[in-house]
Amino acid sequence: MANGSSFKKVTATSLIVSLGIIYGDIGTSPLYVLRAIIGERTIDLNLVYGGVSCIFWTLVFQTTIKYIWLTLKADNDGEGGIFSLYALVRRYGKKLVIPTILGATTLLADGIITPPITVASAIEGLGMVKGLENTIVAGDSFTIGIVIIILSLLFFFQRFGTQAIGKSFGPVMVIWFTMLFVIGMSQICQYPDVIKALSPHYAYNLLVHYPKGFWLLGAVFLATTGAEALYSDLGHCGRKNIRITWVFVKVCLMANYIGQSAWIMNQGKPLLSGRNPFFEMMPHWFLIPGIIIATAAAIIASQALISGSFTLIHEAMNLNFWPRVTVRQPTETKGQIYIPSVNIILWIGCILMILYFRSSAHMEAAYGFSITLAMMMTTVLLSYFLLYKLKWNKYLVYALLLLFATVEISFFIANVVKIKERWMFLFFELFIFMTMYVWFYARKINNRFIKFIDLGKFVNQIKELCEDDSIPKFSTHLIYLTKANNRHEIEEKIIKSIFAKKPKRADVYWFVHINRIEKPYTLTYDVSELVDDKVIKVNINVGFRIQPRTELYFKKIVQDLVVNKELNLHIRSDGSTKYNNEPDFKFVVIEKFLSVENEFTLREGLLLNSYFFLKRLGQSDEKAFGLDKSDVMIEHVPLIYQPAANIQLTRCKK
Amino acid sequence: MISWHSNKIKSDLSLDLYNKYFNLKNKKVEIILKDKSVLTGVFIGFFKGDEDAHEPYIIKWHLVDENDIMSMGIDIFGYMTGKIVKQTDIVEIRFYDDNSVMKF
Numbered sequence: 032m033a034n035g036s037s038f039k040k041v042t043a044t045s046l047i048v049s050l051g052i053i054y055g056d057i058g059t060s061p062l063y064v065l066r067a068i069i070g071e072r073t074i075d076l077n078l079v080y081g082g083v084s085c086i087f088w089t090l091v092f093q094t095t096i097k098y099i100w101l102t103l104k105a106d107n108d109g110e111g112g113i114f115s116l117y118a119l120v121r122r123y124g125k126k127l128v129i130p131t132i133l134g135a136t137t138l139l140a141d142g143i144i145t146p147p148i149t150v151a152s153a154i155e156g157l158g159m160v161k162g163l164e165n166t167i168v169a170g171d172s173f174t175i176g177i178v179i180i181i182l183s184l185l186f187f188f189q190r191f192g193t194q195a196i197g198k199s200f201g202p203v204m205v206i207w208f209t210m211l212f213v214i215g216m217s218q219i220c221q222y223p224d225v226i227k228a229l230s231p232h233y234a235y236n237l238l239v240h241y242p243k244g245f246w247l248l249g250a251v252f253l254a255t256t257g258a259e260a261l262y263s264d265l266g267h268c269g270r271k272n273i274r275i276t277w278v279f280v281k282v283c284l285m286a287n288y289i290g291q292s293a294w295i296m297n298q299g300k301p302l303l304s305g306r307n308p309f310f311e312m313m314p315h316w317f318l319i320p321g322i323i324i325a326t327a328a329a330i331i332a333s334q335a336l337i338s339g340s341f342t343l344i345h346e347a348m349n350l351n352f353w354p355r356v357t358v359r360q361p362t363e364t365k366g367q368i369y370i371p372s373v374n375i376i377l378w379i380g381c382i383l384m385i386l387y388f389r390s391s392a393h394m395e396a397a398y399g400f401s402i403t404l405a406m407m408m409t410t411v412l413l414s415y416f417l418l419y420k421l422k423w424n425k426y427l428v429y430a431l432l433l434l435f436a437t438v439e440i441s442f443f444i445a446n447v448v449k450i451k452e453r454w455m456f457l458f459f460e461l462f463i464f465m466t467m468y469v470w471f472y473a474r475k476i477n478n479r480f481i482k483f484i485d486l487g488k489f490v491n492q493i494k495e496l497c498e499d500d501s502i503p504k505f506s507t508h509l510i511y512l513t514k515a516n517n518r519h520e521i522e523e524k525i526i527k528s529i530f531a532k533k534p535k536r537a538d539v540y541w542f543v544h545i546n547r548i549e550k551p552y553t554l555t556y557d558v559s560e561l562v563d564d565k566v567i568k569v570n571i572n573v574g575f576r577i578q579p580r581t582e583l584y585f586k587k588i589v590q591d592l593v594v595n596k597e598l599n600l601h602i603r604s605d606g607s608t609k610y611n612n613e614p615d616f617k618f619v620v621i622e623k624f625l626s627v628e629n630e631f632t633l634r635e636g637l638l639l640n641s642y643f644f645l646k647r648l649g650q651s652d653e654k655a656f657g658l659d660k661s662d663v664m665i666e667h668v669p670l671i672y673q674p675a676a677n678i679q680l681t682r683c684k685k
Numbered sequence: 686m687i688s689w690h691s692n693k694i695k696s697d698l699s700l701d702l703y704n705k706y707f708n709l710k711n712k713k714v715e716i717i718l719k720d721k722s723v724l725t726g727v728f729i730g731f732f733k734g735d736e737d738a739h740e741p742y743i744i745k746w747h748l749v750d751e752n753d754i755m756s757m758g759i760d761i762f763g764y765m766t767g768k769i770v771k772q773t774d775i776v777e778i779r780f781y782d783d784n785s786v787m788k789f
Binding site: 125 | 707729730731732733735737738739744747754755757758
């Protein structure tokens with residue numbers, strides 16, 4: 032995938048690449064949406080035209096107005112997605128963290144159903160090929176096996192990155208959308224009268240007058256499930272590229288939906304009986320190439336969801352919503368990451384989905400609920416953005432909020448009935464939600480009990496210790512990671528670590544503060560020397576999309592200081608000796624643990640115990656800060672949060 | 686329920702106190718708390734508020750006897766000495782260094 036900055040300009044290449052990155056999910060919806068709307072119902076004009084009209088107006092309000100026009104305005108230094116939006120508005124409401132967690136949770140849940148439903152829909156189309164009617168049957172073991180193999184290969188290849196294969200995504204999606212358009216238009220040309228299905232009165236009739244028509248919104252909504260991905264991929268493609276390509280995509284999608292409705296109305300049978308109009312309207316000779324293209328598009332859609340999930344968890348980690356886990360960069364491409372633990376969770380989730388539901392038609396009944404919630408949460412955050420960041424008139428913002436709330440709450444209500452089909456998702460969603468909730472709030476509790484002291488008060492003592500030859504030298508450079516952003520502050524535990532028990536004598540004491548900032552790709556630093564060449568505070572500003580590599584940054588900073596003659600040591604500049612070339616850096620990482628001394632309220636106890644449990648499962652601090660290759664000493668200190676106050680200890684009388 | 690938060694910037698008195706205090710030569714202070722109690726001593730540490738929750742820069746101070754100014758505020762068994770004072774409980778603070786008074 033490409034980085035944000037390289038796609039500021041609009042070129043033919045950037046437009047094609049954008050098509051490959053963004054539209055996999057929304058672009059493959061014609062595979063199943065109209066079939067889901069018709070279902071087992073008797074085919075009639077109100078149902079078919081009403082369905083197409085609902086799809087069209089949903090794409091107008093939900094995708095074009097909300098996402099393409101409004102939400103894309105909320106770019107955080109070029110980056111999009113729910114966490115970027117949260118980073119933009121978090122100062123305007125402390126409870127915005129809940130919609131953010133809920134939105135991110137439901138987006139991740141979407142990641143375990145989109146790949147199986149899309150791949151299964153494409154593969155099931157093979158059942159229409161002559162000779163394969165009895166081999167490829169939706170829901171049978173052989174078909175499920177093929178879907179599992181494709182999905183497993185897709186997840187297996189994630190570790191190698193998508194740089195090479197990603198180049199073909201754009202051209203494949205151009206072919207896919209052209210195919211949607213041509214096949215759709217071939218039906219429209221035969222039955223041009225079908226165009227009138229775009230009239231909103233058909234949508235109104237379906238929702239209001241058709242028996243149980245309102246509940247069909249659950250199926251209509253599937254046409255716009257990929258809209259959230261448009262925003263998440265803003266950083267990869269740029270706003271202009273997304274807006275321009277959307278015109279092409281929407282025309283192709285609507286041509287296909289209208290074409291499907293024309294075929295349904297004119298195929299002569301009262302019921303669909305499980306037939307998929309998407310494949311049925313293809314000329315027979317084109318069926319195999321059509322299915323191959325559909326499968327390729329389905330894989331691209333799945334890939335987009337998987338990459339999006341990696342990005343989402345990476346951002347969650349950097350904004351302290353998720354425990355630190357291993358993040359790999361499979362290629363040199365900026366922004367392309369691979370998170371093994373997320374890959375395994377998604378892979379298991381997708382396999383369980385296909386094994387449980389067995390066919391795409393069954394998955395349609397469960398699909399959509401998560402993403403309605405995600406969209407509602409984005410609407411909440413977006414209204415803050417429009418009101419406080421863009422400073423739009425509050426009545427205009429309220430009007431927009433009312434409009435989207437009406438549309439999305441309607442979709443939500445229509446999708447609520449799907450809960451009974453998707454109860455197993457709730458466990459997955461609860462797990463994700465609780466992980467984010469616990470991690471975020473337990474860290475807050477933790478941070479509240481970090482005691483800071485005035486570093487200046489201890490500077491003379493540190494100088495004395497540096498020069499005290501009676502104490503064995505601990506290291507040439509002793510580096511502590513600190514949360515204190517002010518140059519005169521330091522955590523008390525660090526001063527204790529230096530002076531307590533056996534004092535740690537060093538030539539230079541470094542206090543490094545990693546400052547996670549809201550601008551996604553910032554990487555800057557500033558240095559303040561509190562005692563010349565002895566006590567140095569370094570502030571490294573790291574954007575929330577960057578994985579911190581403290582050791583690397585630190586060495587670069589030392590080199591810069593030596594070259595600029597700001598660091599003037601009476602030893603070899605990096606602390607190495609004539610006997611070896613290795614610089615003598617020692618990092619001290621202080622890890623907290625829950626001591627038995629603590630007394631908590633029920634909520635705090637649960638939060639902190641869960642936090643320390645998650646911390647044990649996650650990545651160690653030294654790995655998380657990119658120090659795994661360094662000389663690191665871990666010191667464990669108790670988190671005395673609420674020590675027991677009243678102890679009834681009585682001495683026994685002899 | 687999410688409340689529409691006012692973006693009005695309020696002055697942070699805890700930050701004013703922090704900036705003044707750590708530039709004093711004589712760190713001894715006298716504090717009057719909401720419950721009318723009067724404490725004297727020196728601040729040796731502080732706990733920061735949550736920026737996201739719009740809390741003040743400092744929410745609590747660690748006050749010890751002036752003779753313990755170079756201590757970490759713990760005894761030989763590791764238990765805390767002195768007193769933790771909430772920023773919101775402070776009504777008035779008098780600085781021995783310049784005899785000035787800061788009211789909250």
